[in-house]
Every structure is written in C-alpha cells, then in structure tokens.
Amino acid sequence: MQPLMTFAGNPLDRVAIERRNPVWLERQLADPEARFLPLWKLDPLVKLGEQRTLAWARRKLFDDVEPAPQPLLLGVDAGVAHFSVDVSALHEPIATLGLDGVARFEELRGVVPHLTPAEVSIVAHARSLSDWHERHRHCPGCGGDTIAVLGGAQRRCPDCSADHFPRTEPVAIAVVGRGDRCLLGRGPSWPENMYSALAGFVEPGETLEEAVRREVREESGVVIGAVRYLRSQPWPFPSSLMLGCVADAETEELEIDHTELADARWFSLEEIRLALAGEPAPLFIPPPFAIAHHLIQAWAEGRERGRRGP
Ligand SMILES: [Zn+2]
Numbered sequence: 001m002q003p004l005m006t007f008a009g010n011p012l013d014r015v016a017i018e019r020r021n022p023v024w025l026e027r028q029l030a031d032p033e034a035r036f037l038p039l040w041k042l043d044p045l046v047k048l049g050e051q052r053t054l055a056w057a058r059r060k061l062f063d064d065v066e067p068a069p070q071p072l073l074l075g076v077d078a079g080v081a082h083f084s085v086d087v088s089a090l091h092e093p094i095a096t097l098g099l100d101g102v103a104r105f106e107e108l109r110g111v112v113p114h115l116t117p118a119e120v121s122i123v124a125h126a127r128s129l130s131d132w133h134e135r136h137r138h139c140p141g142c143g144g145d146t147i148a149v150l151g152g153a154q155r156r157c158p159d160c161s162a163d164h165f166p167r168t169e170p171v172a173i174a175v176v177g178r179g180d181r182c183l184l185g186r187g188p189s190w191p192e193n194m195y196s197a198l199a200g201f202v203e204p205g206e207t208l209e210e211a212v213r214r215e216v217r218e219e220s221g222v223v224i225g226a227v228r229y230l231r232s233q234p235w236p237f238p239s240s241l242m243l244g245c246v247a248d249a250e251t252e253e254l255e256i257d258h259t260e261l262a263d264a265r266w267f268s269l270e271e272i273r274l275a276l277a278g279e280p281a282p283l284f285i286p287p288p289f290a291i292a293h294h295l296i297q298a299w300a301e302g303r304e305r306g307r308r309g310p
Contacts, residue, residue, distance in 0.1 A: 005233040006289045007124040009117055012075025012082055019073055019151040028081035028151075029071060034059060036071060037084045037122070039130050040093045042238065043105040044123045052114040054123065055103035056082075065096065072129055073151030074122060084126035086134065108236065112289060124236035131238035132166040139164070169240045172211035173199035175295040176222060178249040180307075182272055182299055183222060184283065185256075185264035195265065195283040197292040199242070212245050220264045221255025224248065230298055233291040244291045246299050272300050 018024050028034055035056040038045040045055040062069055062085060071083035090096045094104060108127065112120050129152060136155050139146050144159030155164045175197045176183035184195035200215035202208060209227040216224050226248045233242040256264050267275075267283060274281035276297055286292045 002231065002294075004117055005231070005291060005294070006112060006117070007121055007234045007236060010075070010121040010125055011118045012077050012122060012125070014075045014153075015073070016153070018076075019153060025073065025151050028073065028076075029059065029083075031081060032058065034081045034083065036061065037074075037082070037126055038087050038093070038097070038105075039084055039126055040086075040090070040105040041088050042127045042131055043107055044111070044126065045099070045103050046106045046111055046114075047103050048101065052111065054115065054119045055099070057085075057097075061097055062087075065090065070133075070148060070152070072126070072133065072148065073153070074125055074129070082122070084130055086130045088134070109289075121234075124234050127236045128168070128234070128239040129166055136164055167239060168234075170202040170208070170211075171199055171235065171240045171242050172202050172208055172215055172245065173197050173242050173291060173295065174212045174216060174224075174227065174245040174247045175292075175299045176216055176220075176224065176247045176249050177299050177303070178252060178266070180269045180303055181252075181266040182269070182296070183216075183220060183249060183264060183266055184285070184296070185219060185261045187260075188258075188262045190262070193283050194285070195263075195267070196286050196290075197244075197295050198261075198264070199292075202243070208243050208245065212247050216247065216249075219257050219260045221251075221253060222249050223251040225250045230295060231291070235291075242291045244295045246295065246302070269300060269303050272296060276300060 036059055037056055047053050047055045067089055069085045069087050071085050074082045074084055087093050094100055139157035139162055141162045142160040144157050146155040146157045149156045185198050186195050198216050198219055202211040212227045213224040216222055224247045228246050230244045235242045254264055271281050275283050275285045285296055
C-alpha cells in the first residue's frame with residue numbers, strides 16, 4: 001500500500017442516508033457528546049500546549065454568539081457527530097469565545113506537521129465545505145437566498161427550488177519524463193530553485209489526459225504523448241482535487257509561457273535523486289506534504305527500475 005496522502009483518509013462516516021432525516025440531525029445537534037470544530041476565516045481552532053490537537057468544542061460554546069453560526073455536519077465517528085462551525089463573523093473570535101490562553105486559530109499549512117493525519121484530513125473537509133457555503137449564499141440560478149440542507153451537504157434555493165452541491169475543482173498535475181530526464185517548472189513567486197510538477201485546472205469538456213497535454217504544451221511548449229494517472233490528493237486551498245499523472249514527452253524544446261512560469265527545465269535522474277534525498281542539488285522540490293513530491297518520486301523509481309532492466 002502506498003502511504004496516505006496528506007489531507008486524505010478522513011475517518012468520519014459522512015452518513016449520507018442518516019443526514020436526510022431532520023429528526024436525526026436535530027438529535028445529533030442536541031447530543032451533549034457532539035463535537036464542534038470552530039473555523040475562523042478557514043483556519044481551524046487548535047489547542048495550545050506541548051501536544052497540539054484540534055480544539056473540538058461543545059455546542060454550548062456558541063450559545064451566546066451573534067449572529068448564531070450554522071454547524072455543518074462533517075460526519076460521525078464511533079456514534080459521535082462531528083460538526084464544523086464557521087465563526088468568521090466574529091472580529092475577536094478567541095476573546096469572544098473565552099479561549100484566551102487555551103486555543104488559537106492556526107493557518108492550516110503551518111499546523112499540519114503538529115496534527116495527526118486524521119485531524120488534518122478532517123480540517124481539509126471542514127475548510128473546503130465551509131468555503132463553499134460562504135460563497136454560495138445566493139443562488140447562481142435566480143440570485144435568491146439559499147439555505148443549507150442535509151446538515152450542510154447541499155444548499156437549496158427556496159425561490160426556484162434549485163439544489164446546489166459542494167464543488168471540487170479538478171487540477172491536472174503531471175511529471176513529464178523523456179528518457180532519463182524530467183521536466184519541472186517553477187511559479188513566478190516561488191522560493192529560489194524550487195521546481196515542481198506542472199499543473200493546471202481541468203477545463204470544461206476535457207479529459208484528464210487532454211488537460212495534461214494542453215497545460216504542458218501551453219506552459220512549456222513540450223508535446224506530450226502517453227499520460228498515466230497515478231493517484232490523487234484533496235487540496236483544500238480552498239477546494240481542489242489534484243489528479244496526479246506521469247506523462248511521456250515527445251519533444252524536448254522549451255518555449256516557456258512566462259505569464260505562468262518563471263522557468264521550466266529538464267533535470268537529470270541524478271539531479272532528481274539528490275533533490276528527493278534532500279541533498280545539495282540544482283533544485284529542491286516540494287515536501288511530501290504535496291502530491292508533486294510523490295509524482296517526482298514515482299517517476300524516479302520508474303526510471304531506476306528501467307535501468308536495472310526486467
Ligand atoms: Zn434560485
């Protein structure tokens with residue numbers, strides 16, 4: 001088994017059937033054991049102290065909060081409902097909730113190394129869902145006010161009866177190989193010498209493979225042949241699904257689109273090996289936190305197997 005991707009492996013049961021029942025939902029909300037994760041501007045509440053953990057709260061924490069925040073049901077674990085609660089409307093959330101010295105809201109990227117993989121995956125879900133609700137308070141069909149239904153698994157427009165479903169944006173991300181060389185690029189605002197797999201949103205009417213070919217061609221000028229899907233990763237910034245591929249280049253000449261990329265280069269297998277090992281190299285690559293690291297590693301391992309022969 002491959003190691004779990006960061007943000008994947010959410011242990012909560014999303015209870016698609018049970019959440020259709022309003023009586024069941026009310027019972028979960030009223031359950032004194034139910035757990036509520038506050039989010040402020042998409043940052044999760046984290047307990048202070050040596051061992052940082054998510055600061056799950058009881059519902060009574062929000063009793064006096066105005067305007068009353070709406071809990072979103074993330075799922076159930078061991079019979080206990082887990083909700084997220086967006087308190088972004090509060091100007092001083094820690095003081096208002098009485099949590100000075102107890103907990104604070106932390107930016108997700110910074111807190112990932114301190115939380116368990118399960119906690120990280122739950123925050124990813126909460127964050128993407130919360131962001132979607134915030135952006136869909138009005139119906140894209142008629143402009144009416146929408147309401148959350150099914151514990152937050154959908155929004156409904158009472159004016160035109162349209163149902164709206166949380167969106168995930170598919171992103172094609174690919175390591176491009178040609179023999180023992182691999183094509184990586186760097187964004188304009190990235191740290192110096194950091195290179196990664198090329199990526200872009202899948203556009204309407206495209207397959208994943210077509211998106212990889214188009215993105216790589218647009219950004220680097222390289223023509224792609226075969227594209228192989230490897231694995232995916234939820235990317236909650238705010239709501240993408242990274243679809244990781246390895247692609248075979250049919251050409252080598254670079255024609256870089258400098259509005260998208262500061263640079264793109266072919267790197268040797270040796271250079272990639274050094275970068276993967278964290279040793280001095282002409283480039284460094286994203287950490288294992290990101291799917292790009294695993295795609296680059298998969299390409300390098302594939303080449304090494306190829307060199308050793310069948
Ligand atoms: Zn509507």
